[in-house]
Amino acid sequence: MAEYSVLIGGKAGDGISQAGQVIGSVFSSLGYHVYQYVDYPSLIRGGHNFCIIRAAETPVTAFRSGADVIIAFDQQTADLHKGRLSDDGIVIFDADRVRAHGQGISLGQIISTRQGEPIMGNTAMISALFRYLGVPWEKVEPVLQRKIPKKIEKNIEIARAAWDVLTPGKTLKLPGGDSKPFLSGNEWIGIGLLAGGLDAYIAYPMTPSSGILHFLASIAEETGIQVYHPESEIAVILMALGFSYAGKKAAVGTSGGGFCLMTEGVSLAGQAEIPIVIVVSQRTGPSTGLPTYTAQSDLLFIRHAGQGEFPRWIAAPATPYEALFLAAEAVRIAWKFQIPAFIVTDKSFSEGLFTGPSLLPDLPPHRVSAPAFPYHRYEDMPDGISPLLSPPHPGEIVKVNSYTHDFKGITTEDPHLTTTMADKRKRKAMALLEYIDQSESVLIEGDKKAPVCVIAWGSVRGQVTEVTKMHSFRAVFPRILEPFPINTMTAALEGVTRVIVVEESATGQIDTILRQHGIVPNECIRRYDGRPSTVEELENRIRRVL
Amino acid sequence: MSPNGTIVSDAKNTWCPGCGNFAIQHAFRYVIEEFEKEGIPKERFVLVSGIGCHAKIADYFSLNSFYSLHGRTIPVATGIKMANPDLKVVCFAGDGDLYAEGLDHLIHAAKRNIDITVICHNNRVYGLTTGQYTPTSPYGYRGRSTPGGIHEYPLNIIEVMLGSGASFVARAYSRNIPLLKRIFHEAILHRGFAHIDVLQICATFFNMTSFYDEHVYETSEANVSQFDVACRTGQQWNYSDHGPIPLGIFYKTERPSLPEKREERTIDRKKVIQDILIRNS
Numbered sequence: 161m162a163e164y165s166v167l168i169g170g171k172a173g174d175g176i177s178q179a180g181q182v183i184g185s186v187f188s189s190l191g192y193h194v195y196q197y198v199d200y201p202s203l204i205r206g207g208h209n210f211c212i213i214r215a216a217e218t219p220v221t222a223f224r225s226g227a228d229v230i231i232a233f234d235q236q237t238a239d240l241h242k243g244r245l246s247d248d249g250i251v252i253f254d255a256d257r258v259r260a261h262g263q264g265i266s267l268g269q270i271i272s273t274r275q276g277e278p279i280m281g282n283t284a285m286i287s288a289l290f291r292y293l294g295v296p297w298e299k300v301e302p303v304l305q306r307k308i309p310k311k312i313e314k315n316i317e318i319a320r321a322a323w324d325v326l327t328p329g330k331t332l333k334l335p336g337g338d339s340k341p342f343l344s345g346n347e348w349i350g351i352g353l354l355a356g357g358l359d360a361y362i363a364y365p366m367t368p369s370s371g372i373l374h375f376l377a378s379i380a381e382e383t384g385i386q387v388y389h390p391e392s393e394i395a396v397i398l399m400a401l402g403f404s405y406a407g408k409k410a411a412v413g414t415s416g417g418g419f420c421l422m423t424e425g426v427s428l429a430g431q432a433e434i435p436i437v438i439v440v441s442q443r444t445g446p447s448t449g450l451p452t453y454t455a456q457s458d459l460l461f462i463r464h465a466g467q468g469e470f471p472r473w474i475a476a477p478a479t480p481y482e483a484l485f486l487a488a489e490a491v492r493i494a495w496k497f498q499i500p501a502f503i504v505t506d507k508s509f510s511e512g513l514f515t516g517p518s519l520l521p522d523l524p525p526h527r528v529s530a531p532a533f534p535y536h537r538y539e540d541m542p543d544g545i546s547p548l549l550s551p552p553h554p555g556e557i558v559k560v561n562s563y564t565h566d567f568k569g570i571t572t573e574d575p576h577l578t579t580t581m582a583d584k585r586k587r588k589a590m591a592l593l594e595y596i597d598q599s600e601s602v603l604i605e606g607d608k609k610a611p612v613c614v615i616a617w618g619s620v621r622g623q624v625t626e627v628t629k630m631h632s633f634r635a636v637f638p639r640i641l642e643p644f645p646i647n648t649m650t651a652a653l654e655g656v657t658r659v660i661v662v663e664e665s666a667t668g669q670i671d672t673i674l675r676q677h678g679i680v681p682n683e684c685i686r687r688y689d690g691r692p693s694t695v696e697e698l699e700n701r702i703r704r705v706l
Numbered sequence: 707m708s709p710n711g712t713i714v715s716d717a718k719n720t721w722c723p724g725c726g727n728f729a730i731q732h733a734f735r736y737v738i739e740e741f742e743k744e745g746i747p748k749e750r751f752v753l754v755s756g757i758g759c760h761a762k763i764a765d766y767f768s769l770n771s772f773y774s775l776h777g778r779t780i781p782v783a784t785g786i787k788m789a790n791p792d793l794k795v796v797c798f799a800g801d802g803d804l805y806a807e808g809l810d811h812l813i814h815a816a817k818r819n820i821d822i823t824v825i826c827h828n829n830r831v832y833g834l835t836t837g838q839y840t841p842t843s844p845y846g847y848r849g850r851s852t853p854g855g856i857h858e859y860p861l862n863i864i865e866v867m868l869g870s871g872a873s874f875v876a877r878a879y880s881r882n883i884p885l886l887k888r889i890f891h892e893a894i895l896h897r898g899f900a901h902i903d904v905l906q907i908c909a910t911f912f913n914m915t916s917f918y919d920e921h922v923y924e925t926s927e928a929n930v931s932q933f934d935v936a937c938r939t940g941q942q943w944n945y946s947d948h949g950p951i952p953l954g955i956f957y958k959t960e961r962p963s964l965p966e967k968r969e970e971r972t973i974d975r976k977k978v979i980q981d982i983l984i985r986n987s
Contacts, residue, residue: 188987339987347986354979360789379982384973386788391814395781398774402785405772406752406793410785428775518983520976551770552749552793559764561773562757570717570765571773 161217162333165224166289167241169210170233172203179231179282180211181342181513182307186290187215188342188515189303191335195622196513197223197692202367202451208236217335221479221514221622225694229292231285232258250329252288254281263292263326270321276314283308283315284322291326299334341480341518345509345619346371348480348516349439352487355520358437359408360386362400364393367451368507369413369441393418397425401434405560407550409491411437416445416458423465426500430470430585432560433538433546435494439487439503441510444690453690454507456618456664460672462504463642469582471589473596474502474642478509478621480516482639488523496526497545497592504641506664508619508692537569540580544587593643601645602652605635611655612706615681616662617641617670623698624662630699631706633660641670646677658682660705662698713738713748717765726880726906730798730827731763733886738769740891741794751794754783756803758834759908760827763798777807780815783822788965791821794894801828805841805863812901816870819898819963825890826903830860830945831912843912844946864940867901868933868957874900875936875957879922880907881915885953892955898963905951918951925952931959 166183170176177198184194192215200209212223226246232238232253238260245251255264265288267281283304290300301316308315343351350372353361363373377387386408390399396412403410414422419440429436442458444450463474473493477483487503494501531547532539535556539546546567551558559569564581566572606614606628613634616624621637628635636652638645653659661671661681666688671681683705687693693701713735721727742748751769755761757776764771774782779797787795797804804812804826815822831849832838838849839856842863846855867875874896878886886904893900905922907913921943929935936957943951 341983341986343986351979351982354975357975362785379978382973382981383975383978384971388788390781390784391810394778395784395811395814398778398781399785399788401774402754402772402782402787403789404785405782406786406789408789410789424775425778432772518980518987520979551752551790552747554747554749556749557768557770559771559773561764561771562775563773565773569771569773570715571762 162335163214163216164229164293164332165227166213166229166231167210167227167244168213168231168285169208169237169241171205172200172207172209173205174209174233175279175282176209176211176233179286180213182286182303183213183289184342184513185307186286186295186300186303187213189339190295190299190332191337192216193219193340194342194513194515195220195223197508198511198513200452208240210237210241219479219515220626221512221619222626222692222695225696229289231289232260233281233285234258250292252285252292252326263288265322265325270318270325274314274317274321276318280315280318283319287319287322288326291323291328293330293332294328295332295334297323338518340515342513342515343480344371344511344513345483345505346441346511347375348483348514349477349487349503349505350375352484353411353437353491354383354385355484355523356488356491357409358385358411358491360388360400360403360410361413362388362390362396362403362410363413364389364396364418366415366418368443368510369415369439371510372413372439393421394425397422397436400436401425401429404434404436405550409435409495411439411491413439413441415441415443417448419458419462419465427466427468427470428562429500430466430468430472431562433498434560435498437490437494437501437503439505442504442506444688450690452507454619454664454692455688455690456506456620457666457669457688459504459641459669462502470499470585471497471592472500472502472642473497473592473640474504475640476504476618477639478618478637480514481521484517485521486639488521492523492526495548496528497588498548499588499592504618506619512619536567538565538567538581538584540567540584542587543591544584545591589643596640596643597645597647599648601638601640602648603637603639604652605637607632607634609655610634611657612660613653613656613658614660614662614702615670615674619692620662620664623693623695626695627699627702631703633706641673644673644677649677649679653679660685660702662702664688664692713768715766715768719766720762721759722909724909725759726829726908727760727763727827729880729883729886730825730904730906731766733883733890735767736887737890737894741894746794750792751796752786753796753798754779754786755798756800756808758800758803758832760798760800760803777803778811779804780808780811780822780824784815784820787820787822791965795822796894797822797824799824799826801826801830801842802832802840805861809841813866813870816867816872816899816901819871819873819961821898821963821965823893823900824902826901827906828903829906829908829912830914831908833908833911837911842945860945862940862944863903864956865937868936868940872901872957873898873959873961873963874955876902876955877953878902878904879918879953880904881919882922882953885924889955896958898961921949921951922953923950925954925956927955930955930957933957
């Protein structure tokens with residue numbers, strides 16, 4: 161099976177990530193599945209940015225230690241990453257700025273003789289890459305035409321000039337087939353929210369979740385949704401609850417620190433039974449931590465955030481399909497059960513780019529019961545779910561309340577009513593558990609009969625999936641983490657005698673949740689330096705404990 | 707409609723006897739009934755309250771309501787209004803609630819000129835938490851958290867609102883009910899952000915009745931659209947010292963407001979998503 165890894169690096173502000181995206185799009189147009197990892201420090205200009213674009217004939221959501229080609233815009237890229245170069249790998253570099261073995265092109269000369277702009281060096285390098293890989297010009301040019309946002313003619317002229325300088329060194333396999341959508345995890349989540357019927361998205365910028373805000377804002381006009389960026393995350397969640405009360409499906413997105421500010425609103429949603437979707441993309445903490453690096457260390461916080469006791473739903477996608485499906489399901493679940501529904505992801509998934517499905521998953525509508533009149537917002541129903549109604553409704557009033565309240569939504573301190581309303585929320589939690597504890601909630605991969613099992617969630621699943629192809633073990637991936645699908649997990653673990661847990665946390669958070677449910681891991685593989693493991697790094701660590 | 711045939715609900719009222727909240731409730735009830743006669747049905751109104759004595763007003767009206775969190779009436783109201791511009795959204799907030807915990811929202815709501823009405827029950831003290839100072843308590847105020855008296859001057863909230871871009875700024879007094887009614891009515895009709903600071907006494911912790919009765923007067927509204935006049939009127943009293951306390955609408959102007967007009971369109975969501983996916987292939 162053919163696969164190629166390309167590392168492209170330079171300074172922040174050089175447009176490395178965008179260049180990587182065009183490279184990925186060319187691979188996608190050739191019929192490859194593509195994953196792109198983006199690594200950058202928290203600054204605007206300078207520093208060292210790099211992307212790894214991996215193209216393979218089957219879907220991949222992780223990257224390897226090695227690179228077949230390194231594209232170096234600066235010396236740092238060539239020096240820092242030379243150890244990654246595979247035996248027959250090559251460095252393609254800007255000969256004006258970098259000294260390395262490989263093929264150099266003078267970007268300055270190519271651009272200045274054509275009166276281009278420095279940023280067009282990216283186009284030159286992309287062109288040089290595919291020339292080196294032996295891809296016909298006719299296959300590359302149309303993608304450049306589509307993907308370069310402005311001054312296309314000049315860019316194509318520069319691409320052609322770089323093309324003529326390079327000597328082909330490979331003959332890339334051309335698998336053929338349709339070009340697949342190539343989008344970031346954040347964008348896949350955004351599309352999923354839209355598919356679920358989202359009407360409004362409210363957010364305050366915070367890495368690594370801002371991509372959802374930017375993406376949805378850019379398509380607000382054509383989709384008819386409202387996208388708003390207010391003064392703080394506190395305003396964000398309360399505005400969203402206002403939208404929801406008024407009958408619009410609203411979602412918010414943030415990362416750890418922003419979510420801290422939202423927690424009072426989360427509890428309000430729990431008490432007042434107002435539906436809301438909350439996307440939290442984790443980064444390395446505590447506090448400001450490493451803003452542009454990854455972690456899985458907010459799961460227990462999100463699971464417990466907010467005072468008091470109320471049901472919530474937490475899902476963690478690891479593939480574009482799951483992002484589509486689970487984000488759509490988050491909207492549907494939030495409005496069916498009138499609870500906060502969370503999509504918990506991380507920097508690796510949010511800002512990584514993935515080719516994914518070009519068709520939406522089938523989403524049969526949920527059954528919800530119609531309101532009876534006179535309307536009481538908190539009508540006591542057998543499953544604890546009171547019918548929703550939004551104002552204005554002729555002759556009816558809709559009262560929601562953050563205080564303990566009666567069936568009409570009027571404040572009460574009555575002990576009997578307090579118990580009744582808590583029991584109502586508990587019945588809702590039971591109905592939710594019953595709904596989620598089925599096969600879709602847990603994915604089993606690898607050798608499904610093997611006695612050794614690796615449990616992982618979220619983006620680290622990408623590496624685990626690949627390691628299952630090298631060693632014989634069972635991989636069990638919970639997609640729904642709250643309520644915990646205990647029966648489905650127990651069934652998935654039947655015959656397992658040894659459990660290994662892989663997670664990006666220093667103290668073991670999924671480990672804690674598993675133990676709470678009687679699943680006791682034998683080995684824990686933890687990483688907490690903010691960097692996702694490469695396939696080889698994880699293989700090495702799993703092999704040692706198998 | 708509640709069993710008693712009015713928009714007052716049958717929830718048991720627990721405000722202290724003599725509380726200024728009763729006057730606000732009475733005036734607001736009158737205004738809603740007037741709007742009903744003018745053809746705006748009461749289900750088009752949504753009340754949003756914070757947390758504090760004032761906030762119980764949400765329970766006491768048989769109207770749509772969102773009894774929210776301390777300091778957070780404005781973002782909730784903003785969301786409701788943006789979701790459905792046909793709704794008339796009115797915030798009831800306290801001075802601790804609106805001017806301390808949630809001051810950032812107030813300033814930003816004025817800046818964005820969101821088309822909501824904000825009524826502050828300003829008794830210049832925390833009632834439910836028993837008498838601590840608020841941002842509008844006078845210099846030297848002694849409360850249980852500040853037994854030595856506070857060494858800071860209060861916010862002149864009129865100046866804050868004018869400086870933040872509010873397009874409707876008014877002050878009322880709970881013992882002047884005709885003025886309350888008129889200002890509530892005009893504020894609800896105003897297209898844009900309307901803020902009304904209602905001076906009211908706290909019968910239990912900060913009874914300023916005789917002070918207010920002595921100093922309040924109704925200011926002329928002849929130059930209501932002139933910003934500099936509004937500033938001068940607002941500066942006549944600093945919420946601390948003695949001085950004439952002007953009441954009335956200080957400032958009223960028209961400027962672009964939120965939510966912007968949205969044309970109703972039918973969009974095939976599935977097709978749009980499919981287009982986006984194809985475009986990104």
